[in-house]
Amino acid sequence: MAPSISVREFVRWLPEQASEPTSTLVLTSAESRFVDIRIFRAQHGSEVVEATEGEINTLPSSRLEWAFAGTSSTELRHPPDGGQAVVHSTWKHWVDCRKVDVDGVVDEGDMYPKAGGRTLETGSMVDPATGKLTEYEEMWKDLQPVAVGQDSEEDGRKGCVVLQLQDDEHEARGVVVRVGQYVQGVLRVGKRFSLERWEWKGKEEGWKRLVRIGDLWVPCGVATEEGRLEVGGEVKHGEFVWKVIEHSYF
Incomplete structure (x- = not known):
């Protein structure tokens, strides 16, 4: 699909x-x-x-x-x-x-x-x-998804990226999805929960984080960096390892 x-x-x-x-x-x-x-x-x-x-x-958790x-x-x-x-x-x-x-x-x-x-x-x-x-x-x-950033804006290719974290020892699960001009990510570690939402604001402003709730690190910014991602790759931060499980253009 x-x-x-x-x-x-x-x-x-x-x-x-x-x-x-x-x-x-x-x-x-x-x-x-x-x-x-x-x-x-x-x-x-x-x-x-x-x-x-x-x-x-x-934002405070009351906004979620x-x-x-x-x-x-x-x-x-x-x-x-x-x-x-x-x-x-x-x-x-x-x-x-x-x-x-x-x-x-x-x-x-x-x-x-x-x-x-x-x-x-x-x-x-x-x-x-x-x-x-x-x-x-x-x-x-x-x-309508649009081609942005390091996507090929000349031929209109839109990027799709998914990063996933599963660390049962630390009760950690997280997912980041990027489609075109938007990125969203959620992360739970035990009873702690964090999220982020980003949007591409044009060539002058680039990617901008619209909102964050919680203080855990969620790799939404990484999902915008097309050049460093490939399926099977990993993004490490502290004790956690996020895996790139999807990366394609459409």
Whole structure:
């Protein structure tokens, strides 16, 4: 499958009205590995607060609604009444800000294509505000990946990179995914959790970290350095070793 960049436009917990309290971005690689980060928006304004020059730009954990990573899959399901088939998607969690043990944690939803490159997702999951299993709707919009940085801007090749960390001795798991102009990464070490989101801001500004939560080192910046990465390579920092498990152009 082609790598994708998805932005959530709203969530609706039935029968309530639709709203979007977060900045939610999902990056999915060619081999269906994803990082999904949902940051509560600033109290005033619609954007996640970005750092000005010289700022570290670390947000408090209270700004984190949810962040997780894993693998996704889709299948075509045919209803027993012979009606129209539905695309059913499954997201298996491998690391999650809400749970240390994520074995068996799976999200599922039915996907309905809409106009303008949008997709309506429906299903049931626990509403974090109530703690109850609730039917929901989410509207997603796909963004067009672009060629940036050291990608071949002349022929329009877009980069896709995935780095992964698994260190069972230290209870550490992490995933970084880059698709085109965005990079996102999450890392759990025991009970500690950190994340980062980066975006390419053009040739003059280059790559910019939009947000960070937590104080663990997450190699999102490394994922932008095309020249030093190849599948099977490693990125070492302290006692941890991140492995490059995907690196391709599309």
